[in-house]
Amino acid sequence: MKIATYNINNVNRRLPNLLAWLKRARPDIVCLQELKAADEAFPQAELRKAGYHALWRGQKTWNGVAILSRKPPILTRKALPGDPGDTQSRYVEAAIDGLLIGCLYLPNGNPQPGPKFKYKLDWFRRLQTHARKLLKSGAPVVLAGDYNAVPTDFDIYSMNSWKDDALVQPQTRAAYAKLVTQGWTDSLRALFPDKPMYTFWDYKRRRWERDAGLRIDHLLLSPSLSTRLKKGGVDREERGREGASDHAPAWIELR
DNA sequence: ATGTCGTTAGTATAACGA
Numbered sequence: 662m663k664i665a666t667y668n669i670n671n672v673n674r675r676l677p678n679l680l681a682w683l684k685r686a687r688p689d690i691v692c693l694q695e696l697k698a699a700d701e702a703f704p705q706a707e708l709r710k711a712g713y714h715a716l717w718r719g720q721k722t723w724n725g726v727a728i729l730s731r732k733p734p735i736l737t738r739k740a741l742p743g744d745p746g747d748t749q750s751r752y753v754e755a756a757i758d759g760l761l762i763g764c765l766y767l768p769n770g771n772p773q774p775g776p777k778f779k780y781k782l783d784w785f786r787r788l789q790t791h792a793r794k795l796l797k798s799g800a801p802v803v804l805a806g807d808y809n810a811v812p813t814d815f816d817i818y819s820m821n822s823w824k825d826d827a828l829v830q831p832q833t834r835a836a837y838a839k840l841v842t843q844g845w846t847d848s849l850r851a852l853f854p855d856k857p858m859y860t861f862w863d864y865k866r867r868r869w870e871r872d873a874g875l876r877i878d879h880l881l882l883s884p885s886l887s888t889r890l891k892k893g894g895v896d897r898e899e900r901g902r903e904g905a906s907d908h909a910p911a912w913i914e915l916r
Numbered sequence: 917a918t919g920t921c922g923t924t925a926g927t928a929t930a931a932c933g934a
Binding site: 723 | 919920923933
């Protein structure tokens, strides 16, 4: 079973890229982030035609998450618990084919310090709480998405112009590490301990051309799934295509 | 400090988020 996460950076603008990639990569399940589309603007019909069911929580202009799947999904959550006042569309969760899939878009948090960074850390804490409950349930869980967290200096081409960025701050890294040490497996790092495995290249300053990337999209596996991890990768070539998102799809295959 | 890309408000450009 192939599971992918892809920050699509506007699902309607990138729809041709998305459809072409789905055809090439043939994933069974895809977590999408940054739909940047209201619920009613989600391209459900086109994706259905391409063979995918979808569950989504959209939002005009910003955020928005979706889960695509070849088999019909069962919605389990449309928001991360812990703050009923949080109106941003950043989490959707579903049961598909014996798995529980959490699709998340963690806040960027820039500029830091400030209210946006506080929101990021608060959101991270809520994710830790929810993730701990999922682990305790014993269910086979994949938590996939754009974490907006660079786990270590090895996950970035250079720290020089990112020192003050929310993605690399010690608090961000500590929050990610604390989450993983609950018992999750960072699949791509587990499969490739010696390769950076970047998933994002900023549009600015020719960062794609220079391979100045960051690894911020992650697929975390609960213990029962970590033993089923067979293959994984990043479809880097998607980042180089015409009209591409600034992220590339990251994927795994489970036995 | 800057870079890029796209959206929004609201009609030309500036601000904003990522």
